[in-house]
Amino acid sequence: MLDVTRELTVGDVARRSGVSVSTLHFYEEKGLIYGRRTSGNQRRYGRDVLRFVAVIKVAQRAGIPLKDIKSALAQLPNSRTPTKEDWARLTRSWSDMLQARIDSLTQLRDQFESCIGCGCLSLAVCPLRNPDDALAQSGPGPRVLIDTNEAERVLS
Amino acid sequence: MLDVTRELTVGDVARRSGVSVSTLHFYEEKGLIYGRRTSGNQRRYGRDVLRFVAVIKVAQRAGIPLKDIKSALAQLPNSRTPTKEDWARLTRSWSDMLQARIDSLTQLRDQFESCIGCGCLSLAVCPLRNPDDALAQSGPGPRVLIDTNEAERVLS
DNA sequence: TCTTGACCTCGACTATAGCTGAGGTTCTAG
DNA sequence: CTAGAACCTCAGCTATAGTCGAGGTCAAGA
Secondary structure: OOOOOOOEOHHHHHHHHOOOHHHHHHHHHOOOOOOEEOOOOOEEEOOHHHHHHHHHHHHHHOOOOHHHHHHHHHOOOOOOOOOHHHHHHHHHHHHHHHHHHHHHHHHHHHHHHHHHHOOOOOOOOOOOOOOHHHHHHOOOOOOHHHHHHHHHHHHO | OOOOOOOEOHHHHHHHHOOOHHHHHHHHHOOOOOOEEOOOOOEEEOOHHHHHHHHHHHHHHOOOOHHHHHHHHHOOOOOOOOOHHHHHHHHHHHHHHHHHHHHHHHHHHHHHHHHHHOOOOOOOOOOOOOOHHHHHHOOOOOOHHHHHHHHHHHHO
């Protein structure tokens, strides 16, 4: 009755992974997970899919968008079941990404805290307002896009 | 010519704050910023708006959604220009929020790192897979929503 | 065999955070 | 006073990450 070697239906995967069936459809549509179809067009998944879904969920917790998760998963060998080493490589690169995000948020928090004493967000003084503001102050002209890109480049 | 006491047009605000005019329209529509209208129905803003926009941008860098920024800004006194203390209160609460996010990401990063050695995401062993998985393993039933909520509650 | 739960596709809808363009009006400098 | 830059509204589009329901099909137990 409970044959652990059996393929999994969408419902099985949903129950075991904790995501909804519609989400699994969505992930498959986006190319994040794969499965075969029965003669009656129903999805059947190998056990690997549970690990894939787990990885997707964890990566999302880390704030990684699905398209990045997809390209990371695409680095895994597609002919064989990924090994411990394969997963470790993935984990390592995401760990670095996460560290970068932590550093960025920590810097922001420190600036927030220093700002409590600086008369928050005063022009030209507060680090939270600069360097963007220096540019904006420098004169008129079509610099909105430039500033925006600059801000994104600096902050992301 | 350059009268610093003059009210600002949308274009002025856009150039000085580095956000586009359409974004300012959007913020106004969402109730994040306010201004008066000329007899010809054009927007005019006081100087305060620059600080508001700056605060919005900084809060967004911290990952705070606009609706939360809106309710935080709504705490400010609406009859007078906010004081240093008013802004400091805001800054302090966001700093706490930021710290919570940092803690959460740091925990996740640590788990990622320990996972490099644990045969990443192995069932029942890896902290990244649990506690969700323990629930999923425990049997069938309509627990998808429960699991999802549980996961969100625990992780967010 | 039959019934019922699980499955299928497809389109529409949610929320967030905007951007773009059409068609028309206002403001301001020369 | 007029030309052109800047402004207005409104509708529709982008992307991310899904959810929901309609209408129809499949599969497995009694």
